[in-house]
Amino acid sequence: MRCPLFVAGVLSLVTVAAVAQTPGTRQPVNAQAAALQDFQMRLDEYLKLRATLVRGLKPLAPTPSATELAARQAALAAALKKARAGAKPGDLVPQNVVAQIAKAIRDDFTRRSAADERATFSEVPNAVRPAINQTYPADAALPTVPPLLLLNLPRLPDNLQYRFYGRHLILLDGDTQIIVDYIANVLPPH
Amino acid sequence: MSFPRTDVPRLRTLLITLCLAVSVAAAQPVRPAAPPSTLPNAANSVKFLVIGDTGTGGREQYQVAVKIADARQRFPFTFAIMLGDNLYGSENASAYVSKFERPYKPLLDAGVKFYAALGNHDEPSQRNYEKFNMDGNRYYTHGHDDVEFFVLDSTYMTPQQIDWLGNELEESDAKWKIPYMHHPMYSSGEKHGSERDLQALVEPLFVKHGVDVVFAGHEHFYERLKPQKGIFYITQGGGAKLRKGNLRDNSVMTAKGFDTDRSFTLVEILEDHMFFETVSRLGQVVDSGVITRREVSETTSTK
Numbered sequence: 079m080r081c082p083l084f085v086a087g088v089l090s091l092v093t094v095a096a097v098a099q100t101p102g103t104r105q106p107v108n109a110q111a112a113a114l115q116d117f118q119m120r121l122d123e124y125l126k127l128r129a130t131l132v133r134g135l136k137p138l139a140p141t142p143s144a145t146e147l148a149a150r151q152a153a154l155a156a157a158l159k160k161a162r163a164g165a166k167p168g169d170l171v172p173q174n175v176v177a178q179i180a181k182a183i184r185d186d187f188t189r190r191s192a193a194d195e196r197a198t199f200s201e202v203p204n205a206v207r208p209a210i211n212q213t214y215p216a217d218a219a220l221p222t223v224p225p226l227l228l229l230n231l232p233r234l235p236d237n238l239q240y241r242f243y244g245r246h247l248i249l250l251d252g253d254t255q256i257i258v259d260y261i262a263n264v265l266p267p268h
Numbered sequence: 269m270s271f272p273r274t275d276v277p278r279l280r281t282l283l284i285t286l287c288l289a290v291s292v293a294a295a296q297p298v299r300p301a302a303p304p305s306t307l308p309n310a311a312n313s314v315k316f317l318v319i320g321d322t323g324t325g326g327r328e329q330y331q332v333a334v335k336i337a338d339a340r341q342r343f344p345f346t347f348a349i350m351l352g353d354n355l356y357g358s359e360n361a362s363a364y365v366s367k368f369e370r371p372y373k374p375l376l377d378a379g380v381k382f383y384a385a386l387g388n389h390d391e392p393s394q395r396n397y398e399k400f401n402m403d404g405n406r407y408y409t410h411g412h413d414d415v416e417f418f419v420l421d422s423t424y425m426t427p428q429q430i431d432w433l434g435n436e437l438e439e440s441d442a443k444w445k446i447p448y449m450h451h452p453m454y455s456s457g458e459k460h461g462s463e464r465d466l467q468a469l470v471e472p473l474f475v476k477h478g479v480d481v482v483f484a485g486h487e488h489f490y491e492r493l494k495p496q497k498g499i500f501y502i503t504q505g506g507g508a509k510l511r512k513g514n515l516r517d518n519s520v521m522t523a524k525g526f527d528t529d530r531s532f533t534l535v536e537i538l539e540d541h542m543f544f545e546t547v548s549r550l551g552q553v554v555d556s557g558v559i560t561r562r563e564v565s566e567t568t569s570t571k
Contacts, residue, residue, distance in 0.1 A: 139396060140402075141398055142398040142399060144363075144364030147361075147396055148360055151393050197460060197461060217358065219388045220388050220389070220423055222388055222422070222451065225425035225469050228425065229469070239392075252391075253392060253396075254393075
């Protein structure tokens with residue numbers, strides 16, 4: 079187990095270093111690290127807000143009642159939408175992290191076979207540009223983000239997930255299924 | 269042939285009744301007598317049900333559920349593992365009822381516990397639905413005597429989850445370590461096929477820690493694969509939906525496939541042996557066999 083993960087970890091570091099030295103981006107490694115730190119702080123702020131909202135509601139904890147579960151989920155979703163009514167794309171993912179993520183995605187799909195790429199996108203919903211605070215469509219599958227790609231994306235806290243949506247990468251609040259940020263047109267055409 | 273005039277209305281009533289009876293009988297699912305079980309049904313074994321891709325709320329899900337309840341009369345399994353896509357489409361409160369609680373009511377009433385994995389049609393919030401026994405987690409373990417299950421969220425396989433899995437497998441002293449998840453690492457399905465990222469990241473953990481059997485769903489059929497790196501992979505995604513004829517005919521990986529109807533699998537673990545039996549929506553046994561733990565079979569073969 080250690081061996082492939084170690085190799086992947088080394089590859090991630092190499093990727094980050096390569097991004098830092100790409101002429102197009104021209105950011106020194108410490109600038110990349112600072113960007114990731116900035117991203118982490120924004121995520122922490124989001125989690126703090128979320129935790130504050132949750133405190134005023136019934137907890138998202140195991141319940142035998144589907145009605146209760148749906149009600150708690152809806153209450154948190156409504157509170158998040160209200161509290162982030164003015165949120166804009168890029169509020170959570172800073173621009174220089176967008177560049178790192180875009181490169182990781184490009185690199186990942188460059189090494190995938192056509193069949194693998196087809197399989198990856200087979201259940202991605204066709205979607206026009208997403209919107210912050212939009213609820214993910216209930217009847218659409220939640221397409222799997224390839225685990226090898228996830229390994230090379232900045233880590234997210236447990237409540238947040240990267241998901242493919244049309245040609246966009248969205249950050250989804252898992253419990254409420256709300257789009258909290260997105261990077262537009264970052265995925266290859268499919 | 270003629271009838272007295274007074275008998276004509278009675279005859280008409282008789283004919284209508286007969287037609288109605290025939291059409292009602294035709295609408296019923298065919299229920300041939302259940303064949304004798306191939307499972308040992310021992311008193312001290314671990315018995316469970318394997319179902320996947322169930323949550324349609326459609327007729328076929330209910331028909332399979334009836335067969336499962338019938339099967340439990342002869343094979344009293346105590347819990348069920350769900351391989352994901354537990355609820356298709358809307359996940360409002362009534363969906364939990366029509367797509368889970370109602371079809372499996374006889375099992376729930378009998379105290380059968382369901383342990384769900386998340387599929388690509390499942391919202392992560394299902395982890396807080398008590399009847400799925402996930403205890404608020406996307407990935408978790410549950411143990412039954414000598415058997416420990418490692419339930420994975422293959423729709424979102426983060427590095428954190430991979431680290432967690434490595435630690436859990438390392439620390440487990442169970443005789444049988446059985447992971448299950450929604451996406452199959454190996455599959456002969458034309459629609460989806462094998463998950464190569466999972467092969468790269470997760471399979472080495474299974475090999476290292478002595479996993480013998482892995483269950484998955486996602487493909488809407490049943491497939492038992494020839495061992496891959498010594499591990500048996502079983503795909504059971506035919507609990508409600510069907511992708512008819514989707515198994516590649518010439519796949520060298522398939523040991524046994526069934527893609528012409530829905531199915532479920534019954535499993536019994538008795539010491540070092542895992543007996544299994546896959547039953548179709550019509551009650552036919554379409555696959556059965558026994559898997560012996562690698563550690564034991566290798567010891568036996570070298571003696």
